[in-house]
Amino acid sequence: MVKISILADNRVAALAPKGLRGEWGFAAAVDDVLFDTGQTGIVPENAARMGINFDFETVVLSHSHYDHTGGLPDALGQLDDPTLYCHPSVWTRRRLDHDGRRREIGLPYTRETIADQATIVEHTEPVEVAENIYALGEIPRPHPDAAIGMIEADGTLEDDPVRDDQALVVDRDDGLALVLGCGHAGLQNTIEYAESEFEKEVRAVIGGTHLIAFDDETVHQIADDLEGQLELFAGTHCTGADAERIFAQRFPDAFESVGVGSTLVV
Numbered sequence: 001m002v003k004i005s006i007l008a009d010n011r012v013a014a015l016a017p018k019g020l021r022g023e024w025g026f027a028a029a030v031d032d033v034l035f036d037t038g039q040t041g042i043v044p045e046n047a048a049r050m051g052i053n054f055d056f057e058t059v060v061l062s063h064s065h066y067d068h069t070g071g072l073p074d075a076l077g078q079l080d081d082p083t084l085y086c087h088p089s090v091w092t093r094r095r096l097d098h099d100g101r102r103r104e105i106g107l108p109y110t111r112e113t114i115a116d117q118a119t120i121v122e123h124t125e126p127v128e129v130a131e132n133i134y135a136l137g138e139i140p141r142p143h144p145d146a147a148i149g150m151i152e153a154d155g156t157l158e159d160d161p162v163r164d165d166q167a168l169v170v171d172r173d174d175g176l177a178l179v180l181g182c183g184h185a186g187l188q189n190t191i192e193y194a195e196s197e198f199e200k201e202v203r204a205v206i207g208g209t210h211l212i213a214f215d216d217e218t219v220h221q222i223a224d225d226l227e228g229q230l231e232l233f234a235g236t237h238c239t240g241a242d243a244e245r246i247f248a249q250r251f252p253d254a255f256e257s258v259g260v261g262s263t264l265v266v
Contacts, residue, residue, distance in 0.1 A: 002133065002170045004179060004206055004264045005029040007046045008038030008071070009236045014261025017049045022260050025067035026181050026208050026237040033130050034059045034075060035168055036181045039067040041074035046260055054078050059118065060135045062181020062208075063165040064090035064107040067237075073109060076117035084114065085135045087164030088122040094160055096149045105149055126169070126197055134169040139185035139193045144218075146184050146210035167207075169194050170266055175203035177266035182238050183210040188222055204232035204266045206258075212240030219243045223250045230254040234264060 006013070008027035012020045025039035029047065034056040037043050047054045059075065059082050062068055069090070076082060094106030114120065121127070124138040151160035162184040170177035176194055183190060187209045191202045211219050223246060233247050234256045248255040258264065 001265050002031050002177070003029075004266060005047075005050060005052055006236065006258055006260055006262045007043045007050075007052075008036070009259045011259040012261055013257065013259030017051075017261075019049050020046050020261045023067075024237075025070070026062075027068070027071065028179060028207065029056070030133060030168055030170070030179055031130060032056060032058065033133055033168070035179055036060075036062050036068040037071035037075040039070040041071050043071050043075055044078050050261060050263075055080070057082055058129050059084045060129055060168060061086040061090055061164075062167065063087070063162055063184060064092070064094060065105055065182065066108055068181050069107040069109075072107070072114060073117065076114070079118075082118045083121055084118040085121050085123060085127065085129055087124060087138060087166060089164045092151055094149050094151055095157070129168075132171045134171065136166045136169055136190070136194060136197070138163055139166065139189050141186060141189045142192070143186050143188040144214075145186040145189060146182075146213040148184065148213075167194070169198060170204075171198055171200070172203075172266070175201045177204035177206065177232070178202055180205070180207035180209055182208040187211065188225060191226075201229060203230060204234075205230065206232070206234045206236070206264060206266070208237035208239060209235050209243070210238045211235070211243035212238050214243070216242060216246060219246050220250075223247060226251075232256060232264070232266065234258045234262075
């Protein structure tokens with residue numbers, strides 16, 4: 001069994017312990033693996049309040065966006081010689097045009113800065129980061145994805161496919177549990193790729209699914225594909241209120257509302 005504790009999310013779900021803080025972003029402790037680091041430095045603070053020892057040897061980035069990586073130096077600074085797993089393109093500058101204003105949305109630190117704090121392992125294929133826990137790597141996309149922003153290529157700006165988006169896979173005897181940071185690769189694509197790589201069915205989905213990017217009809221279509229499959233759906237961060245409502249209606253026995261302070265066992 002693997003314990004998953006939500007350390008950063010848009011909302012605080014637990015009444016106790018007191019002092020837990022939320023922010024737009026995501027981070028979770030997946031057993032002894034730290035998955036993402038939130039937007040600021042709240043992750044070590046929330047972990048301490050939740051009684052979680054902040055002694056991770058392994059950190060995995062779901063993708064480069066600032067709300068998942070902004071807290072990286074604060075987290076790494078409290079660890080002893082950690083290993084950081086990430087896609088090689090996480091260091092690329094990323095931008096978003098919003099209301100006529102352009103802002104940086106990528107990882108706000110250079111590779112050289114992070115290399116002073118951790119051993120960096122870049123990968124595009126699935127890699128085991130702890131016993132029965134895998135970083136999935138780059139995800140093929142036969143179905144629509146939820147990519148956002150712009151990336152600079154050859155001196156010009158083009159749509160960013162967010163190729164660095166990945167999930168964690170918990171490989172269990174009876175199926176797979178997925179932990180997603182944002183799900184920019186698309187929930188259907190992520191599930192199908194994990195199932196093809198591990199030859200087991202995904203039974204649990206936890207984390208940011210970016211279903212907020214799709215209309216209700218599309219969310220229902222995605223739910224149709226998962227009918228009779230999920231034993232747990234715990235969407236966070238960018239899942240969106242409408243998608244959560246739909247999944248709660250479609251899968252009442254599997255749906256669980258979570259946030260900072262929540263702990264799940266899969």
